[in-house]
Each structure stands twice: as structure tokens, then as C-alpha cells.
Amino acid sequence: xxxxxxxxxxxxxxxxxxxxxxxxxxxxxxxxxxxxxxxxxxxxxxxxxxxxxxxxxxxxxxxxxxxxxxxxxxxxxxxxxxxxxxxxxxxxxxxxxxxxxxxxxxxxxxxxxxxxxxxxxxxxxxxxxxxxxxxxxxxxxxxxxxxxxxxxxxxxxxxxxxxxxxxxxxxxxxxxxxxxxxxxxxxxxxxxxxxxxxxxxxxxxxxxxxxxxxxxxxxxxxxxxxxxxxxxxxxxxxxxxxxxxxxxxxxxxxxxxxxxxxxxxxxxxxxxxxxxxxxxxxxxxxxxxxxxxxxxxxxxxxxxxxxxxxxxxxxxxxxxxxxxxxxxxxxxxxxxxxxxxxxxxxxxxxxxxxxxxxxxxxxxxxxxxxxxxxxxxxxxxxxxxxxxxxxxxxxxxxxxxxxxxxxxxxxxxxxxxxxxxxxxxxxxxxxxxxxxxxxxxxxxxxxxxxxxxxxxxxxxxxxxxxxxxxxxxxxxxxxxxxxxxxxxxxxxxxxxxxxxxxxxxxxxxxxxxxxxxxxxxxxxx
Amino acid sequence: xxxxxxxxxxxxxxxxxxxxxxxxxxxxxxxxxxxxxxxxxxxxxxxxxxxxxxxxxxxxxxxxxxxxxxxxxxxxxxxxxxxxxxxxxxxxxxxxxxxxxxxxxxxxxxxxxxxxxxxxxxxxxxxxxxxxxxxxxxxxxxxxxxxxxxxxxxxxxxxxxxxxxxxxxxxxxxxxxxxxxxxxxxxxxxxxxxxxxxxxxxxxxxxxxxxxxxxxxxxxxxxxxxxxxxxxxxxxxxxxxxxxxxxxxxxxxxxxxxxxxxxxxxxxxxxxxxxxxxxxxxxxxxxxxxxxxxxxxxxxxxxxxxxxxxxxxxxxxxxxxxxxxxxxxxxxxxxxxxxxxxxxxxxxxxxxxxxxxxxxxx
Numbered sequence: 001x002x003x004x005x006x007x008x009x010x011x012x013x014x015x016x017x018x019x020x021x022x023x024x025x026x027x028x029x030x031x032x033x034x035x036x037x038x039x040x041x042x043x044x045x046x047x048x049x050x051x052x053x054x055x056x057x058x059x060x061x062x063x064x065x066x067x068x069x070x071x072x073x074x075x076x077x078x079x080x081x082x083x084x085x086x087x088x089x090x091x092x093x094x095x096x097x098x099x100x101x102x103x104x105x106x107x108x109x110x111x112x113x114x115x116x117x118x119x120x121x122x123x124x125x126x127x128x129x130x131x132x133x134x135x136x137x138x139x140x141x142x143x144x145x146x147x148x149x150x151x152x153x154x155x156x157x158x159x160x161x162x163x164x165x166x167x168x169x170x171x172x173x174x175x176x177x178x179x180x181x182x183x184x185x186x187x188x189x190x191x192x193x194x195x196x197x198x199x200x201x202x203x204x205x206x207x208x209x210x211x212x213x214x215x216x217x218x219x220x221x222x223x224x225x226x227x228x229x230x231x232x233x234x235x236x237x238x239x240x241x242x243x244x245x246x247x248x249x250x251x252x253x254x255x256x257x258x259x260x261x262x263x264x265x266x267x268x269x270x271x272x273x274x275x276x277x278x279x280x281x282x283x284x285x286x287x288x289x290x291x292x293x294x295x296x297x298x299x300x301x302x303x304x305x306x307x308x309x310x311x312x313x314x315x316x317x318x319x320x321x322x323x324x325x326x327x328x329x330x331x332x333x334x335x336x337x338x339x340x341x342x343x344x345x346x347x348x349x350x351x352x353x354x355x356x357x358x359x360x361x362x363x364x365x366x367x368x369x370x371x372x373x374x375x376x377x378x379x380x381x382x383x384x385x386x387x388x389x390x391x392x393x394x395x396x397x398x399x400x401x402x403x404x405x406x407x408x409x410x411x412x413x414x415x416x417x418x419x420x421x422x423x424x425x426x427x428x429x430x431x432x433x434x435x436x437x438x439x440x441x442x443x444x445x446x447x448x449x450x451x452x453x454x455x456x457x458x459x460x461x462x463x464x465x466x467x468x469x470x471x472x473x474x475x476x477x478x479x480x481x482x483x484x485x486x487x488x489x490x491x492x493x494x495x496x497x498x499x500x501x502x503x504x505x506x507x508x509x510x511x512x513x514x515x516x517x518x519x520x521x522x523x524x525x
Numbered sequence: 526x527x528x529x530x531x532x533x534x535x536x537x538x539x540x541x542x543x544x545x546x547x548x549x550x551x552x553x554x555x556x557x558x559x560x561x562x563x564x565x566x567x568x569x570x571x572x573x574x575x576x577x578x579x580x581x582x583x584x585x586x587x588x589x590x591x592x593x594x595x596x597x598x599x600x601x602x603x604x605x606x607x608x609x610x611x612x613x614x615x616x617x618x619x620x621x622x623x624x625x626x627x628x629x630x631x632x633x634x635x636x637x638x639x640x641x642x643x644x645x646x647x648x649x650x651x652x653x654x655x656x657x658x659x660x661x662x663x664x665x666x667x668x669x670x671x672x673x674x675x676x677x678x679x680x681x682x683x684x685x686x687x688x689x690x691x692x693x694x695x696x697x698x699x700x701x702x703x704x705x706x707x708x709x710x711x712x713x714x715x716x717x718x719x720x721x722x723x724x725x726x727x728x729x730x731x732x733x734x735x736x737x738x739x740x741x742x743x744x745x746x747x748x749x750x751x752x753x754x755x756x757x758x759x760x761x762x763x764x765x766x767x768x769x770x771x772x773x774x775x776x777x778x779x780x781x782x783x784x785x786x787x788x789x790x791x792x793x794x795x796x797x798x799x800x801x802x803x804x805x806x807x808x809x810x811x812x813x814x815x816x817x818x819x820x821x822x823x824x825x826x827x828x829x830x831x832x833x834x835x836x837x838x839x840x841x842x843x844x845x846x847x848x849x850x851x852x853x854x855x856x857x858x859x860x861x862x863x864x865x866x867x868x869x870x871x872x873x874x875x876x877x878x879x880x881x882x883x884x885x886x887x
């Protein structure tokens with residue numbers, strides 16, 4: 001009993017420590033954020049040339065890379081997979097500037113006034129939807145979209161959409177999802193939901209300029225709509241896999257035109273340089289907010305507003321579903337692998353070894369992407385199921401090795417004793433050897449399950465909105481890195497703790513010694 | 526009909542053939558000790574009997590049924606053949622009483638209540654009733670082995686196979702295990718026991734197999750095997766003999782060389798300095814003063830034997846050349862020296878060969 005209490009104390013201490021870190025970081029975040037500060041118009045005369053030679057952030061998978069090389073040839077570059085991380089890096093001084101689309105930066109500045117941008121556009125850009133090349137069906141849809149865009153431009157619909165999503169009135173920013181009849185089939189669209197105002201998550205739904213245009217197009221042409229969500233860099237591979245017909249707004253560049261088929265421009269904008277407001281504004285004094293009030297505001301903003309906690313809950317659900325089913329299926333598969341390796345067949349053994357080595361030698365992310373984009377590319381299988389298959393395979397490879405070393409560690413005399421008493425080989429294995437192997441290896445197995453839980457955080461790569469992805473989505477709206485990240489860490493920690501406690505209970509249930517001691521205590525009472 | 530009949534059993538591994546051709550009959554109630562030097566297939570023979578080792582060829586009949594036949598259900602046969610291992614092999618995940626109950630309950634369909642009662646009775650018999658709820662790793666070696674014996678007899682087998690049951694035990698624990706086996710023998714249990722405990726084998730068994738040269742080299746009652754082994758290798762093994770053969774071709778042999786061989790043999794077997802001196806003196810007096818001067822005695826064969834069992838040294842000297850007893854017919858001084866140094870001297874003459882057997886005084 002004493003031991004259990006001691007562990008509980010340690011857990012409570014760790015949770016308190018983490019909470020303290022969260023609060024402290026939230027405060028730090030707030031001090032840097034300075035929400036509510038009335039930032040006046042820039043009064044320092046800063047141009048993009050001033051940033052050449054300083055650290056520049058680049059959004060991976062966009063044409064900002066080439067532009068950055070052009071405008072900041074003497075700089076050091078750091079690569080990021082989305083605006084939220086880049087904003088955090090800009091705030092904390094890891095980078096001094098980055099290139100971004102003007103509409104996106106407008107939204108960012110509205111939410112987070114201490115990030116601003118130099119108003120001078122570096123280039124004027126057109127944003128188009130991209131389709132898979134050399135495909136008749138997709139070319140037809142592209143032509144329909146062009147027709148639709150031309151009509152909307154003429155009758156002013158497009159201007160109307162523009163005013164909604166680039167305007168200030170947040171209440172208008174809703175996408176009407178009704179009326180998608182789908183008599184001409186379903187369109188699969190891949191987008192990046194951390195790209196406000198083009199595509200983002202609000203009230204738990206996909207919204208944004210691009211989404212609005214897409215939905216209206218689908219309604220007009222009798223399509224149903226399914227939306228996939230990946231990082232910028234994964235969009236073109238996702239398109240190439242055939243899982244999606246098109247992707248939302250991309251900068252049109254000659255290089256990309258070789259790979260994809262662009263529609264007519266859906267929107268226009270330009271590349272601007274995002275910088276810290278303090279670098280370009282004369283005065284950036286933040287309004288003083290009380291400590292607890294600051295924490296409360298941060299908490300409300302990240303979790304309460306737009307019911308964002310529901311995103312977290314959904315993310316936890318997805319993460320748990322993938323972990324749980326993968327552990328179950330993976331354990332069954334591991335057991336079968338072990339049985340195969342126990343047979344006399346040399347071939348079966350070699351195949352099993354090959355399977356294990358192959359999976360152990362492949363990074364999980366790469367395995368997931370191969371499964372999602374290549375193996376099940378055209379099957380239309382849901383991403384969550386692909387993830388479960390991927391993690392099951394991966395888990396099976398490790399768990400079968402754990403199980404095998406457990407079985408090997410059981411003394412051969414146990415088998416002989418069972419046989420000599422008249423048990424068959426199978427009875428000897430299942431009744432005496434396997435239980436001992438499981439007992440010995442359960443602690444290692446528990447570690448592997450927790451490791452699986454944590455490694456599911458990469459499923460964002462194949463368009464799954466798990467816990468990590470949900471916190472990214474929240475960050476992309478609130479532009480606060482600290483609260484969502486620390487909260488996510490704590491949630492993972494608690495999930496891992498629950499797994500640990502559950503498996504420890506299982507160990508107590510099956511370990512003969514602990515079982516006997518419990519019985520003895522019961523008798524003593 | 527014998528309980529077990531072994532016919533021309535052969536077991537070969539790649540590169541080594543421990544059993545070449547073994548045939549034997551084992552009757553109900555036999556207690557057979559299987560002895561012999563290591564590596565002579567004692568354990569292999571035992572493990573072939575319940576097919577833990579698959580024989581290369583030959584047949585084994587149990588109750589008249591050929592258990593080496595492919596259609597024989599070996600699991601059923603093994604229920605009637607208990608086995609006790611050198612390394613105990615108690616099931617580590619079960620308590621002592623569970624170890625004893627598991628096979629009767631799972632294989633014979635015995636109810637748990639009955640199995641528990643019978644199991645506890647067995648544990649009382651082997652003196653382990655208070656350890657019923659302990660796990661194997663909480664027992665001493667002797668206790669483990671007694672529990673393992675209880676486990677084997679819980680199946681009410683027709684025969685028990687003991688594979689070196691005391692070899693892994695601390696010397697202080699050997700007695701308690703042998704006591705249990707002795708008790709079983711008194712109750713008439715048929716048993717085959719591979720063992721290095723010679724005194725025990727002699728006391729408890731009615732038959733002894735001495736195994737060597739790929740089979741049962743000599744078989745007999747304990748009296749026959751231990752007191753009057755008929756064959757040479759058996760004798761060497763039983764008496765735990767160390768031998769030094771010396772062949773002398775003529776009178777001009779290398780006396781100094783032979784002396785140093787005698788001395789080396791004595792030191793290797795840790796004989797006392799006095800004993801070594803006695804051996805060398807007897808050799809000198811008998812050969813140099815007694816035999817070597819006579820005609821037609823060569824070649825002379827001398828065999829020095831040290832028995833570890835009774836720590837005695839015997840010198841056997843064979844020579845030709847007509848009846849001649851150096852102690853009776855030879856030089857008086859030499860004779861008196863040899864008599865003083867030896868406990869017993871025997872001379873015999875048969876077929877033209879003199880044989881002198883001298884037991885050296887300790």
C-alpha cells in the first residue's frame with residue numbers, strides 16, 4: 001500500500017509541476033502577445049531589404065521558398081510545416097521574418113496584433129485550385145469549376161464571398177453546407193486547415209474562402225463533398241495518389257504547372273513579409289492584464305471560444321481509437337507471427353523474420369504515407385482505418401519480438417516436464433510457457449503500448465485529425481503556442497498514465513505471486 | 526509379459542551415437558539403477574523410454590504396446606510413465622500444490638477437490654505439506670525435487686523414471702531426496718534411476734545396469750555388480766580404479782625411467798610419500814632382485830592399480846619362465862622387505878604364467 005501511495009504522490013507532484021509550467025508559459029505568452037494593445041500604424045520606415053541576412057522562416061511545400069531565396073539571399077532559413085509554428089518562432093525570436101500570403105497575414109494580425117507585415121507586396125499572386133494532371137474526369141471537373149468561377153465573377157458572387165472571408169465581421173463567416181445533393185457523385189478535396197482565411201476550422205467545421213467557393217461549386221454541379229486535411233507539403237503527393245480530385249488554393253508557379261492542372265484564379269493576393277509588430281511600430285506597450293485574468297483569457301480563447309474543447313475531445317477520441325485498435329490487432333498479429341515462427345516450416349519462419357525486419361526498419365510516418373497514398377491510394381479506405389492498419393503492423397513487429405524473447409527466456413525444462421506428464425506440445429505451450437512469457441514481458445509490452453500512443457501523433461500526415469492535429473488547428477486560430485501545446489502534452493501524459501495503470505492491474509491479475517499475496521492478505525483479514 | 530521391453534534401441538546424433546544397441550526387459554516392481562561414466566547414454570536411454578528423445582531405430586514396448594509406432598498416442602503413454610528431472614522443472618508459474626494438481630485435473634479429469642486432497646496427502650508423504658502454497662523459487666533444491674517427485678506420482682504412473690535426481694543438489698540435501706525414493710521402492714513402485722550415488726544404488730535397487738560402450742555393458746544384482754563385477758570396465762568404474770601398466774622386455778630395461786613413472790603415478794593420485802616409496806621399493810625388490818635375473822621370464826607385465834573407492838594400491842605382476850614365487854623361493858632379505866611393505870601377497874601359477882598379486886601396505 002505504501003508503494004502505491006508514494007507513486008500517487010509523485011504523479012500529483014508531476015501534474016502540479018506541469019500545471020505551473022502551463023500557467024507560467026501562458027503568462028509569458030501573454031506578455032509577448034499583448035492582446036488588446038492598440039497598435040498604431042507602423043511609424044518606422046522598414047522595408048524588406050532590412051531583413052536580408054536575418055533569420056527567415058519558410059513554409060514547407062509552398063513557393064515561398066523560392067521567393068525567400070530571391071529576396072533574402074544572405075539569410076539563414078528555417079523550415080516550418082504551418083503558420084502556427086512559424087508565428088510562435090517569430091514571437092520567440094527564432095526567426096525575424098517570413099513570407100506569407102497577404103490575406104492570411106491579415107487574419108493573423110487581427111488575432112495576434114504583435115505580428116504584423118510590411119504592407120508593400122513583393123509579388124502579386126494568383127491562387128488557383130489544383131487538379132491531378134492527365135485525368136479526363138478531373139479535367140472535366142476543372143472545366144466545370146472554371147465555368148462556375150467565370151459566372152460567379154460576372155454576377156458578383158465572388159466579390160460577395162471575398163467580402164465575407166476577408167472582412168471583419170466574424171458572425172458572417174459561416175459556410176452553408178446544405179443542398180449538396182450529390183447526384184453526380186462525390187468530390188474529394190484536400191486542404192490545409194491551418195490556413196486562415198482560406199481554409200480553417202471554426203466551431204469544429206471546415207470553413208474559409210476556399211471552402212465556401214468549393215461548397216457553392218458542389219451545390220451548383222450536384223456533387224457531394226468530402227474534405228481531407230493535410231499539411232501544405234503533403235498536398236501534391238495526396239493529389240498524385242488519386243485519393244482526391246483537387247486541392248484548394250495554391251500559388252500558381254511554372255514548376256507546379258508541370259505537376260498539376262490549375263483552374264482559373266479563385267482569388268488574388270500577394271506575398272508580403274511578416275515581422276514582429278515591435279520591429280516596425282513605434283510604440284508597442286501592452287495593456288496590463290492581471291495574472292489570473294491573463295490565464296483565464298488564454299484558457300477561454302484556446303478552449304472555450306467556438307467550443308474548441310470539443311476539437312480536443314474529438315482528437316482524444318481519434319487518438320484513443322487508433323491506439324486501442326492498433327494495440328488489439330497488433331497483439332493478435334504478433335501472437336500469430338510467434339506461432340508461425342514456432343512451426344517447423346523454415347519458409348514461414350523466414351517470411352516472419354523478413355516481415356519484422358522490414359517493419360522495424362521503416363519509419364512509422366513513411367509506412368503510413370506508403371499505405372495511405374500508395375497501397376490503399378485508390379481504395380477509398382478511411383484514413384483512420386489506414387492508420388490502424390499501419391500501426392497494427394508496426395506494433396505487431398515489435399510485440400512479436402517482445403513475445404518471442406519472452407518465450408525463449410522460459411526454460412526448456414518447463415516444456416519437457418509438461419510433456420513428461422502427458423500434456424501435448426500445444427497444451428505445454430499455452431498452459432505453461434506462454435503464461436510465463438507474458439508475465440515476464442508485460443512491463444516491456446507496456447512501454448511499447450505507450451510508445452505507440454505517442455507515435456500516433458504523426459497521423460496528421462495522412463489527413464487524420466488526432467489530438468496533436470487538433471491542437472495545431474487551435475494554434476492556427478489563436479496563434480498561441482504555449483497553452484495548446486502544454487495542454488496536449490498533459491493529455492498525452494495522462495493517457496499514458498491510464499495505460500500504465502491498466503496494464504499494471506493486468507499484470508497483478510496474472511502474476512501468480514501477486515495473485516497469491518492478495519489471496520493471503522484476504523485470508524488474514 | 527514384461528512392463529517394458531526394449532529391443533535393439535539405437536539413438537544417434539550427428540557425430541555421436543550414445544546408444545548403439547540396447548535390449549532389456551523391465552518387470553513390474555523392478556528398481557533398476559543405471560550407472561556408468563558420463564557420456565555413456567544413461568540419460569539418453571531414460572529419455573528414449575518416454576520418447577522425450579526420439580529413438581533412431583529399435584522398438585520399445587510398454588504393457589506390450591509398441592510406443593515407437595507412428596500411430597501410438599505418446600501423450601497417453603507418458604501419463605503412465607512419471608519422470609523426475611535433474612533440474613526439477615517445477616512449473617514456475619504455479620504453486621507447489623498447483624504443480625501437483627494440474628496434470629490430474631487437466632489430463633485425468635479429476636475434480637479439484639479430490640486432486641487437492643490427494644495432492645496434500647502426497648505432500649505430507651514427502652514432508653512438504655506446509656509448503657503447499659509456496660512457489661518453486663521459494664524452495665530449497667531438495668524441497669523442489671521432493672515436490673517434483675510428488676508431482677510425478679500424482680498421476681499414479683506404472684513406472685517412474687529418475688534422471689540423476691540428486692546431481693543438482695547440495696550434498697546436504699541429497700539425503701532427503703533419496704529417503705523419498707527409498708520409500709517409493711519399499712512400496713513396490715517400478716523405477717529406473719540414473720544415479721551417481723553408488724551406495725544408494727546398491728541399497729535400493731534389485732537390478733543394476735552398468736552402461737558403457739554404447740549399451741548396457743554389464744547387468745546384474747547389486748551384489749554382482751558392486752562386489753564381483755565380471756567385466757573389466759565395470760570393475761574399473763566400480764572400484765574407481767586408476768591403472769599404470771608397465772611392460773618390461775628384458776633385464777636391461779630403463780629402471781630409472783620406470784621408477785619415475787611410478788612416482789608420477791603416485792603423485793597424480795595423491796598417494797602419501799610413504800606409499801609411493803613402498804610401491805617403488807616393492808617394484809625394485811621383486812623385479813630387480815627376484816625376477817629379472819632368471820631365464821625366460823620376459824616379457825614381464827606389471828599393473829599398478831589404485832582404487833579410489835577403498836584407497837588401496839594393488840600391484841599385479843605377470844611373468845613366464847616356470848613356477849617361481851620370489852617370496853618363497855627367492856632371496857631371503859628381499860622377501861622380508863617385501864613382506865614388511867605389503868598387506869597381502871598372493872602367488873599363483875597357471876598355464877605357464879606366474880601371477881603375483883601384492884596389496885601394498887598403507
